[in-house]
Amino acid sequence: MHLCNSPLLTDLYQLTMLQGYFDQGMTDQAVFEFFVRKLPPKRNFLIAAGLEQALEFLEGFAFTTDELDWLADCGHHFSEDFLDFLGDLRFTGDVHAMPEGTIFFPDEPILRITAPIPEAQIVESRIINLLQFQTLIASKAIRSVLAAPNKFLVDFGLRRSHGAEAGLLAARACYMVGFSGTATVLADKVFGIPTYGTMAHSFVMAHEDEAIAFQHFAKSQPDNVTLLIDTYDESAAIDKIIRLAPSLKRSGIYINAVRIDSGDLGKTAIMVREMLDKGGLGDTQIFASGDLDETALERLLRERAPIDGFGVGTRMSTSEDAPSLNCAYKLQEYAGRARRKRSAGKQTWPGRKQVYRLYNGAGTVDHDVLALEDERQDGEALIQCVMQGGQRVSSSATLTEIRERVMTSVCRLPSQFRQIDESVAFKVQISQRLQELTHALDQELH
């Protein structure tokens, strides 16, 4: 794995609080839950993602000698015996979570950590960092899949992703929700995600003649010839391709596709389709890219643009219209007692919780119930134990399994939730006992 899991990738206050817990001998079990407070505008649901990386982080959690030496000299107040304690610190707790690919809604925890408070606290910053990003991207990318079902969708987001890890994990998040693959090569090596590539304008521009560029590319990539046609003039490029095709065919090379990357993609595609068909290249597909997102895809499909596949980049891999989730990782119980934060606008539901999903007769999701873990409720319990005493209880789901879970879950949503331009609110009921516990905590004086 190429992820940065240094325990120093954390907020300073985690370490200063840990020194405080250490000084007071506070090591009781803490229960933290990660949840999203509010849906971003234009999202009807979210898709849980990032659990695999979160578990890897927890499994590998340890300070190196170099990191401890650095902490000793970094100018903040950490005692020597506290640094010894950090040196021995590993994650030994339990993790309960919704499997990756589960649809969820505000206030529903998708991950719960139960561990001695120093362990549960120190992992906060990175756990949020890992869960929020892939959940953000999966929940954005599914919208492209819904807008262009049955189309070939490829993640083109690496270059404008926020750094290396974002590029790599965005490839994973969008493959998880149904993209066909990614252009990011490392995502194949690390996650086994299919990769697709075409050619760039620079390849054409490095040749004196566009037709020769096409010919060279086809000979070098005989199994997958996708030619970029908008470097200078699309119809001139298509003319060249039509003239080139017969000689390539004699060498057993077929032109799989052409790519359009600028201008009015729909109009250009219609013109290109016509020319290709007339030119005997009826099997050559059209691939489009450039500033695409679910709205653009839906419009192109509505206009019946004859486009077979799309490269979806920046707007998906940065979740351009909503580049963050209002999410939190909050203490819900300590030393056996439920806790509740009451800050204005940031109140939490206390205690260890479970989410139950209820379906109607036709198998469509009806509503969810947010309840305490130990109360019996009807419906499908979405949160499962995935780690016990710092060890996984089962092997991770494959990306293929997660893709299937996403598809099944999305199909069971009422159809209006699958619209990309309609806002519908989902009903999450709060169980009687959870309401009572909340009320009881509010009555206590602090």
Add this chain to the structure above:
Amino acid sequence: MHLCNSPLLTDLYQLTMLQGYFDQGMTDQAVFEFFVRKLPPKRNFLIAAGLEQALEFLEGFAFTTDELDWLADCGHHFSEDFLDFLGDLRFTGDVHAMPEGTIFFPDEPILRITAPIPEAQIVESRIINLLQFQTLIASKAIRSVLAAPNKFLVDFGLRRSHGAEAGLLAARACYMVGFSGTATVLADKVFGIPTYGTMAHSFVMAHEDEAIAFQHFAKSQPDNVTLLIDTYDESAAIDKIIRLAPSLKRSGIYINAVRIDSGDLGKTAIMVREMLDKGGLGDTQIFASGDLDETALERLLRERAPIDGFGVGTRMSTSEDAPSLNCAYKLQEYAGRARRKRSAGKQTWPGRKQVYRLYNGAGTVDHDVLALEDERQDGEALIQCVMQGGQRVSSSATLTEIRERVMTSVCRLPSQFRQIDESVAFKVQISQRLQELTHALDQELH
């Protein structure tokens, strides 16, 4: 360094194009330039950032045996002798760039790579990935500095940054433009950026009594006591702090600051300031956080909210209102001949370019001239040679030097460019010879 610089962190088409260049023996010098096409809404200028990481990437560029073995079996068409060629591939070219911290405008290249085309091509995806992100964040973060000059600003963005690298590099980008520091510990270890931390709600909630939580924290962090007051009720928390202060003082511990993280920050700060002053804690500062950005900072300062410092997080570290830049890395010359892409809406200025900045008599920036590298122009030449034959020509600027460059440059901008809510267009003139070259290329047939 903790960055992911695998050469496989690239788009597949870079590798397939390289196979094409290899098959044709194309190894002539290529000139690529990185530039931004258009300012995002609400940005009057951009700040160049990320060069240091780009140069590190170029210096270390090499495929490992493991990566080459993987490529041989990955299912794409790469010939054996091409993989041998990749195994020997290093970056041996020249780099010209604007120093980090330079203010720049659309169409102005901030980096130029001159190298045999395979080298200049293969680095594209990561070069864009590195330059666009830090430039994006520096150009967003400067707006907070402009909105709240002389305030103590701390980057709180890690948890909702897009992955680890984004969190780490955002800390660098915002420190570069004048933030006081970051909460991200690793940014201190890697970049020497000052770190600041307070306490989280969980620390308070893990105690039965808020006052005891405050006392414990103060004793563990006697040099930097910042207490979070909004877990339950701010005025009750301040009462507790005022009652606690005398006994702490007897142990030589002062309460440096209190932090507010929710609700109406301005109103709460006024109430808190009054209580602290009356309670004998006139020296205790107020620190605020929670959904802050430059607009919120400006409003709080306009309302004269008595806040001394701010934690600025998600909205800055994701550049929430504009999470990407419309930027490109384009071939401008190959084998000694200038090249020009003409795709609709994506036309480029061809050739190797220099940017000249002209100042008026008072030393204020008047306009820029985009010219060919080899033409003489008045003004300050902004692009310098930073790497020759794959080796740096000088040691990198320190972050302190870059901070000074940013401050000086920003001060020399006409004042309306420093307004955060006013849009002003900057004049970039195109030199006569550059216009002529462009026209000449357009006349040629392709």
